[in-house]
Amino acid sequence: MDPRRLALIRSGTDQGVRSTGSGYLIAPRLVLTARHVLVNQDTDTLWSVTSVRLGHPVEGDTTRTRAELLWEHPEGLDVALLLLEKASELPGTVRWGRPTGKAPMPYDGLGFPRAAAGETRDVEHLRGVLPPLSGSMNRYVLDQDPAPAPGADGRNAWGGASGTAIFCDGDHLVGVVVQEALAYGARRLHALPAQSFLGDAAFAAHLTEHTGTSPEVAPLGSVLPPEAGLVGERAPVEKELASLLAQLLPEPIGRAAHTRELARELGYDTDGYAPSLADLAALLVGHPRALASLGAALAPQAVDPAFRTRLTVLFIQARVLGCGSLLSLHEYEALLDLLRGLCKEQPTLPSRAAREALRYGVLPEALSRPHLAEDDLDEVIEGLEALTDGQGVPEGTPPVPGLLRFVEYVAAASDTAVGGGLRAWSSATAGRLGIHPGALGERRADAVEWASRPASPVSRVVMELQRDDSAADERYRCRTVLVRMDGTPSVIHEADSTSKTPQEAARCLRATVAAAKKEPGQGYHVPWVTVVVDRSGLHLAVDEWEPGAPNDFVPGQPIGAEYRVTLSCPELSDYAADREDAQQHRWKHGRTVALVTDRTCGNSTQLAHLLQNDHRDTAQVVLHGPADQRASWLLLCLALGVPVVLWDRDAVSYEDADKLRTLRPSGSPDELPERVRNFRSRSHAHPGPEWARPSLVWEPEGRPPEPEPLELRDPWKGTQAS
Known part of the structure; x- marks a missing residue:
């Protein structure tokens, strides 16, 4: 690793820098980096301007030059080559390596993470161990010794380290940092292995052209820990x-x-x-x-x-003392083999089993998705190794690890061969750990009972939103809950709890809905999404948030066109003590009657009179009228327990009432969410000024799941290190 070859990469426009990353000079005019450092994440297009500063400030003078993209991986791997306008005069070439064996190897790298930034970007010496058995074909795991805390704004602490070249055995370049593994509290990074891109013919041709030699990869073996000193x-x-x-x-x-x-x-x-x-x-x-x-x-x-x-x-x-993992090497490899086969045959089972087996634990991020990919197994196992289930353990024996409980639940819902293998593994591991047979037996019995019960389908997806006032742009903290037909809620532990843009929140919602639709007994239907907001959030056009196209063939559409999206504001119950009782009364007695406001209820006092007298049982209100009064009228309706309120966000006066007519707004409230979804879908497909922009508050019948505080915490897996 030569500090003089360190590269600070800044990308953006003529108006300013929009992305900062790291890189390494591998030839006089070639800098290796991560592709996403050069790209506008919103449009997936290259920034128009890229500049490179070469050298380490401690090593002497640095040089600056413009650069342009020369090469990117044809299969979309996150790696790129920059061609510098001005060549460097540094002698020598880069040696390439590939870690082999099973033992962790020490690594080094130099980069420019956000956590090391002061008035300028300072250099951080990345160092730790690379465990070859973790990761996958296109991913190395880097267990980092210095672990920064996230900034006060909750942003990714390692942002800017993407593109850092990683070295093992002193001077062998083995990979490029591309991502922070958010599940590990900034203690783990992901790197793209060098062999994953060195085999590309175009990459090799560029390197040969600029260095005179073709790249060769040397196998690197692990060395024993240093001999003990005094x-x-x-x-x-x-x-x-x-x-x-x-x-x-x-x-x-x-x-x-x-x-x-x-x-x-x-x-x-x-x-x-x-x-x-x-x-x-x-x-x-x-x-x-x-x-x-x-x-x-x-x-x-x-x-x-x-x-x-x-x-x-x-x-x-x-x-x-914080020393050692739960599983031995043999136990870890055996469990990986068992779960690999399961991921191919029943990819939705591990996530379902984990949510049931470990209801109150914070699960690895991969288990919040509908399918568990084989490449995520290593981090899932390592994440679950840290969870403990300490209930019902005889005194003096170790508690049952959360990982073993998870395995028992997966085994109970698997076929005979796979389930038998998993239970045998669990029994052997529990015996080695000294776990009392009765404690493991209780978990096994719970798992069998769970697997034998018919799954309660998801009736509603609840997304709680809270505006992140500390962010310069529009961002929200999110939590998602699956509410089932039997009334039990399942929290989807969103690993990346940094605040999200509307598009990012919509993408997370789409992933959660996809997970719900894959559950047993769910069937095909248009999901119902309840968006929980505070008073200020009632004006949000959440139904118009677009997650982007799901694939290359189907056009994107707003979430309100795809799902039944309604708003809920439980916060108001804190200010109106009898609100929830009033809601239940109106649901019970007022489904057949709707109050449609007109000029006869032209102020808050008149509207309150109607809702407390002639319409004291009414469950549904359609708000027409002046835009400057609609916000206070809405809060009045909700405070008085009206569970269903519909209005047009674009309406400015009573004359706009006709725009909602095709919705049959005063029709059956039970069918209204689907009518609104269909209306939103048609207006998106055939845009024009004649369409209303309907908002619908729907407070569910029965007690909603209690919301939890939404706090920013250390990010988990999924955020690029830039």
């Missing part, structure tokens, strides 16, 4: 583990044999390795699955109660 130089975690290991494995020869076998299993070269007690502690700290793998190797000896007690103490203390 006691005073060792980390406190290693000292604590060494003390526990001395009690567990007091005999030096046997302990060394266990250490060598463990190192071989983890993928290290053990030729000439003569490990000490301190080396074993260093190995347990250096590899996330070393501790569990050691426990699996020692499990046959755990029939001795005293040995089992010492082993359990080691596991508990290691978890306190």
Whole structure:
């Protein structure tokens, strides 16, 4: 890694910079970076101006030059080559590498993340370990040592690090940072492996033209953790583990044999390795699955109660010290194999099982989508390893991990062969962990009961919106709940809780609706979406938010044309104590009558008189009248418990009432949401000034699910690092 080859990339227009990223000079005129650094995310088109600053400020002078896109991957991978206007005079070429084996490898990189920005973009030295077993064919996982917190605005802390070149074994370029793994609180990044784009003929031709040599990829093997130094130089975690290991494995020869076998299993070269007690502690700290793998190797000896007690103490203390993952390497690989087959045959099952098995845990983001992709399995397993289910455990035994509960629920709903394999895996893992058989049996019985029950279909998708006042543009915090026919709500834990633009919120809603439609027993129907807002949000034209085209063939349309979209404002119940009781009364007695406002109810006092007397049972109000009074009339209707209120957002006076006539606004309220959806669809397909822009508040019959606070927190997977 040569700091002089570091590149700061700024893209935008002549009016200013709109995107900042990182890159690396791989030839005198070629800079390697992530494609999305160069692109307007809203239109997926290149910014018109791209400039590059080469060099590290600490290493001396930096140079600036314009650049243009030379190459992008033909299959859409997030990588690009920039051609500089002015060539660099730096000597030498880049060496390419590919991590092999199973053991994590140290990595380095230099980039310009937002978290390191002051008055200018400062350089951040990215460093940590790359676990080859995590990730997928086109994704490396980077477990980052320095982990910044998100900024006060909740934006992605690693924004700007996209395009950072990642090096292993000192000077071998192995990948390019493309994304922050948001599920890991800024502690994990994703990189595109170098071998995924080096094989492209056009890329290789450009590199050969500019360097005189074609790219070759060298395999890079893992090396053992550094040999233990003097006691005073060792980390406190290693000292604590060494003390526990001395009690567990007091005999030096046997302990060394266990250490060598463990190192071989983890993928290290053990030729000439003569490990000490301190080396074993260093190995347990250096590899996330070393501790569990050691426990699996020692499990046959755990029939001795005293040995089992010492082993359990080691596991508990290691978890306190933040050392080691739940699963051994063998357990992890075996579960990956079992779930890979399941993802192909029943891709919707894992998400359904996780939502039921772990109702109160924050699930990995991939489990909030309708289908679990094979490429997401590693992060799903690692995310679930951190969840614990501590109920009903006999005193003195470990709690049942959330991952095992998830596996039991998946097994219960799978066919005989897959389910049997998953249950066998769960039993073996629970035995190794020392979990009481009765505790696992309870979870298994719960899972069987869940799988045998017919699924309650989703009756409504509820999206709660809250305006993000700290954002310069229009952005909202979102939470989504699936409300089922039996009344039970299921929260979709939106992993990326940073505020969203209207288009991003619409896309999340579409993904949630797609997930609901895939559930068993759901059938095909036009979903009903309730958008929960505060008083100020009642004016929002949420039904007109467009998520974009779903594919290359079907044109995009607003969400209100695709779904029944209605508004709800539970906030008003905090100010009108009897509002909910009034709503239920009006639903029970006033479905057949509608109040359509006209000039006879020309102010708030007259409207209140009607709603409290002649129309005290009425469930539906159609608001016509002056635009400057409609907002206060709407709040009056809702405060007095009217559950259904319809109005035209564009209407300015009573003369605009005819625009809603084709909706049959005073017809049956139960059919009104679908009539409004159809109306919105027709007006979108045949636009013109003659159409109304209907808004519909519909407060559901019965108590709605209680909303939860919507707070910004550390982002999860899915946000590009730029």
